[in-house]
Amino acid sequence: MATDSVGSKFKPGVQYGPVLSQTDLYLLKAELELNPILTSSAPNFNLIFNISSGHTTGINPAGPQDRDLGFTTKDEFATVPRVTRLILITRLSPWCTIVDNENGVTLKDICEAIWKDYSENYITDAEFSAINPRVQEAVKRTAMSRQAANSQANAWYGAYTPAQPPSRFKRYDWLRDKIFFDRLHKQDDYALQRLGFKAPNIFVMDFVS
Numbered sequence: 001m002a003t004d005s006v007g008s009k010f011k012p013g014v015q016y017g018p019v020l021s022q023t024d025l026y027l028l029k030a031e032l033e034l035n036p037i038l039t040s041s042a043p044n045f046n047l048i049f050n051i052s053s054g055h056t057t058g059i060n061p062a063g064p065q066d067r068d069l070g071f072t073t074k075d076e077f078a079t080v081p082r083v084t085r086l087i088l089i090t091r092l093s094p095w096c097t098i099v100d101n102e103n104g105v106t107l108k109d110i111c112e113a114i115w116k117d118y119s120e121n122y123i124t125d126a127e128f129s130a131i132n133p134r135v136q137e138a139v140k141r142t143a144m145s146r147q148a149a150n151s152q153a154n155a156w157y158g159a160y161t162p163a164q165p166p167s168r169f170k171r172y173d174w175l176r177d178k179i180f181f182d183r184l185h186k187q188d189d190y191a192l193q194r195l196g197f198k199a200p201n202i203f204v205m206d207f208v209s
Contacts, residue, residue: 009080010035010073010076010077010080011076011077012076012077017082018081018082019081019084019102019103020081020082020083020084021083021085022083022084022085025200025201026199026200030081031200032083032200032201033079033080034078034079034203035076035077035078035079035080035107037076038078038107038110038183038184039185040182040183043061043062044060044061045059045060046058046060046061047071047181048068048180049114049180049181050180051114051115051119051172051175051179051180051207052118052146052172053119054111054112054119056071056074057069057071058070058071071107074107074108074111075106075108076106077104077106077107078099078104078105078106078109078110079105079201082104083104083105083201084100084101084102084103084104084105085098085099085100085201086098086099086110086202086203087099087195087199087202087203088110088113088114088202088203088204089190089191089194089195089202089204089205090204090205090206090207092174092207093171093174093175094127095118095121095171096195097113097117097205098113099113111181114205117171118170118172118175119171119172121170121171122169122170122171123139123169123170123173123174128169138176139169139173139174139176140166140169142173142176142177143166143169144166175207177209178208178209179207179209180207180208180209181205181207182205182206182207183205183206184203184204184205185203185204185206186202186203186204187204188202190204
């Protein structure tokens with residue numbers, strides 16, 4: 001079963017008004033409406049997005065929970081009005097994910113940007129040293145557990161090699177078990193605290209286990 005579009009105004013196309021740049025947003029003081037898929041409020045589709053693997057699928061909250069749905073709405077726009085940039089932050093990590101598309105940021109753009117940000121970048125020594133020892137150990141255990149799982153999976157294909165304790169940690173290890181995207185929402189007070197400014201295109205990400 002394919003997912004249905006959540007509304008014509010988010011569908012791909014050029015008939016829904018201009019794409020607003022960062023400057024346009026600030027000058028117009030425009031408020032952005034998020035695609036319901038990003039707020040977990042779409043009636044027929046709950047996004048299931050694994051930050052560590054990049055795998056995206058979904059379920060119909062009103063239908064069978066054991067039946068995955070294809071992410072067929074991935075090319076829908078993330079916001080109305082459409083924008084060239086979104087800035088995403090989260091209370092669970094110190095990083096800021098920038099999502100750019102001069103033709104308007106889409107759902108696919110957001111998933112790809114978050115996945116690349118957390119899977120392709122390592123936690124720096126300075127970042128790791130800044131967290132308390134208890135959290136450091138939790139990050140280490142998470143990384144070791146994932147590495148052991150990968151080694152076990154490789155063993156099924158005859159490629160098993162003994163896992164060595166990781167010396168570097170991916171950004172998704174920082175999230176520990178909370179590696180699934182939950183939703184985006186506005187929180188200007190937190191944006192001010194984190195970035196020193198607020199803007200219509202800054203959103204807070206929630207992740208869940």
